[in-house]
Amino acid sequence: MAPARIPVAVLGATGLVGQRLVSLLADHPWFELAAVTGSPRSQGRRYGDVVRWRLPGDPPRAAAALVVQPSEPGLPGRLAFSALPSEIAGEIELSFAGAGYAVSSNARNHRMDEDVPLILAETNAEHLALIETQRRNRGWDRGLIVTNSNCTSMPLAMALKPLDDAFGVEKVFVVSLQALSGAGYPGVASLDALDNVVPYIGGEEPKLEIEPRKMLGRLDERANTTRLAPFTISAQTNRVAIRDGHLLCVSVELQEKATPAQAAKVMRAFRGRPQELELPTAPPQPLIVRDESDRPQPYRDRDAGNGMSITVGRVRECPLFTLRFVALGHNTLRGAAGAALLNGELLKAEGYL
Ligand code: NAP
Numbered sequence: 001m002a003p004a005r006i007p008v009a010v011l012g013a014t015g016l017v018g019q020r021l022v023s024l025l026a027d028h029p030w031f032e033l034a035a036v037t038g039s040p041r042s043q044g045r046r047y048g049d050v051v052r053w054r055l056p057g058d059p060p061r062a063a064a065a066l067v068v069q070p071s072e073p074g075l076p077g078r079l080a081f082s083a084l085p086s087e088i089a090g091e092i093e094l095s096f097a098g099a100g101y102a103v104s105s106n107a108r109n110h111r112m113d114e115d116v117p118l119i120l121a122e123t124n125a126e127h128l129a130l131i132e133t134q135r136r137n138r139g140w141d142r143g144l145i146v147t148n149s150n151c152t153s154m155p156l157a158m159a160l161k162p163l164d165d166a167f168g169v170e171k172v173f174v175v176s177l178q179a180l181s182g183a184g185y186p187g188v189a190s191l192d193a194l195d196n197v198v199p200y201i202g203g204e205e206p207k208l209e210i211e212p213r214k215m216l217g218r219l220d221e222r223a224n225t226t227r228l229a230p231f232t233i234s235a236q237t238n239r240v241a242i243r244d245g246h247l248l249c250v251s252v253e254l255q256e257k258a259t260p261a262q263a264a265k266v267m268r269a270f271r272g273r274p275q276e277l278e279l280p281t282a283p284p285q286p287l288i289v290r291d292e293s294d295r296p297q298p299y300r301d302r303d304a305g306n307g308m309s310i311t312v313g314r315v316r317e318c319p320l321f322t323l324r325f326v327a328l329g330h331n332t333l334r335g336a337a338g339a340a341l342l343n344g345e346l347l348k349a350e351g352y353l
Contacts, residue, residue, distance in 0.1 A: 006353070007034035007077030008344070011092065014038045014051045014068070016185050017083035017106050019059075020337030022047075026060035028341075029280050030348060033063055035075040042068040054185060073099035078142070079353060081340050082107055085184070097143035102353055104146055104340045108203075111147045111211065114225040118147050118214045120154055121279070121342045122272025122286045123161040127215075128350055129223040144352065146343050151335025152176050152204060152237065152246050153211035158286060158310045159250065159327045162270040163263060164216055164229065168255030172233040173321065174208065175249045179242040179298065182331045188239055198239040208235040245298030246331045253321040260315045263323050264289045267312055279345040281338055283308040289315065296328035307333030308342070 008025065012018045013036035025033040037043075042050040048064025058064070069075060071084065071092045080096050082089055082105040089107030096103050110116045115134040117127040131144045149157065160169055178201060180187050192198060209232075216229040267287045274282030283305030289312045295301060296311035304311050307330040318324040329335050347353055 005032035006030055006079060006348070007032050009035035009037065009075040009077055009080045010083060011037045011071045011080055011096075012083040012085065013047065014042050015083055015085075016054060016181050016332055017336040019051065019053060019055055020332045021081050021083060021341065022060065022063045023055055024281065024337055024341050026063065030345065031079070033066070034077050036063065036066050036068055037071040037075070038068040043070050044068065052185065073101065078102060079104070079344055079347070081344060083337065083340075093145055097138070097140055097145045100140075100142040102144050102146075102344075102347055104148070104344045104347065106148060106336050106340050108150065108207065110145050111149065112214065116145050116147055118149055118211060118226075119343050119346070120149060120157050120215045120339065121274045121282070121346045122270070123157055124215050125273035125346055125350070127219060127226060128346070128352065129219060130226070131352060133222075133224050146347065148336070148339035148343055149211045149215060150204070150207040151182055151329070151331035152178060152208050152248065153215070154335045154339060155246060155248055155310045155327045155329030156208065156250065157212040157215040158329070159267065159312055159325070160212060160252065161216060162266040162287070163252060163254060163258070166266045167258045167263075169216075169229070169231045170253040170255050171231055171321070172253075173251040174233065174235050176204075176208070176235070176237045177240045177242070177247040178204075178237060179244050179246055179331055180239070181244050182246060183239070193239070193241045196241065199236070201237045201239055204237040205235045208237060209233045242298045244330055244332060245302035246329055246335065247296070247298060248327045249324070250327060251318045251321045251324040254323065257322060260317060260323060263325070264315045267315075274342055274346065277346070277349045279342060279349060281308060281342045281345055285309055287312055289313070296326060298328060301328050302330040308338050310334065
């Protein structure tokens with residue numbers, strides 16, 4: 001007989017990231033969706049009746065029958081995936097962790113807290129060791145918070161990790177073309193988006209300039225905090241009329257010179273802890289490197305590895321820095337819901353639940 005699945009909750013389940021989580025959890029081998037929460041607009045009503053489902057098809061039947069609850073401890077299970085808006089996520093996540101839940105969060109509120117791991121499971125699974133410090137600092141015996149990064153930081157960190165390990169990253173210049181779904185629902189007004197590029201996304205550039213440095217940073221000797229990786233990032237972010245998939249044009253200066261072929265080789269060979277542990281949501285190949293001159297493209301490549309792989313292309317020399325390339329990640333899957341789910345799987349596999 002298969003072991004019983006672990007009951008889990010999704011906080012903010014009616015939003016774009018929440019819907020992805022609900023969809024990914026429908027047939028999950030380890031976790032069973034036992035509770036969904038939403039704003040007062042949705043509470044007390046059936047999920048299937050209140051959700052504005054924006055994924056293909058209909059909401060999974062079991063999820064559709066759940067009654068939307070307030071985001072308060074007392075929900076079944078003790079693992080909660082948070083897809084709450086940042087305006088309210090901070091306090092609610094603390095209340096869940098204080099009540100003994102493991103919280104895997106998409107929200108930005110606690111990402112840069114010294115004792116909170118900012119985890120991209122392939123690059124820095126070992127940062128989970130911060131949880132002991134976190135529990136000590138905050139007086140939690142069982143509860144914890146782990147976060148995943150902003151959806152644009154993630155493909156950058158994933159692509160830089162094997163380059164940093166092999167050659168050392170010195171500095172990075174990145175320009176993003178970001179999908180509309182990155183702004184949540186209903187997001188950018190259609191009259192601002194269609195036939196247009198908006199060269200500003202509030203708060204995005206500072207996140208893109210710091211979060212990859214935390215994910216590629218090292219723990220201090222006592223696992224009390226993370227030392228930021230010592231490279232600099234200059235970011236310019238743009239909103240474009242694409243539904244899903246953030247594309248990044250990256251130039252990188254390396255400490256040790258590398259040819260495009262050497263860079264492509266280490267990226268292709270890259271594997272992390274989720275692949276080693278064979279976690280259910282882990283893509284077999286986290287970084288796919290394409291040789292065609294016109295890839296990656298959002299429409300064609302965002303679903304690679306079930307939306308969990310990053311596709312890199314156009315790896316070539318750069319007249320300013322050592323190398324340049326293009327990287328693409330699915331923002332609501334790998335950049336949000338899929339990353340949070342993978343972090344939940346990592347927590348279970350590493351004995352934190
Ligand atoms: P969204 O589409 O705006 O969804 C927000 C969700 O929060 C809805 O389910 C909404 O419920 C719920 N909510 C609002 N007020 C609430 C309250 N008082 N109590 C409980 N629930 C409440 O946003 P999203 O794009 O899914 O983003 C969710 C989080 O993930 C945000 O922190 C965002 O920054 C982060 N994130 C998003 C992406 C992305 O690509 N979209 C990527 C990375 C991280 P109702 O429907 O009932 O109003």
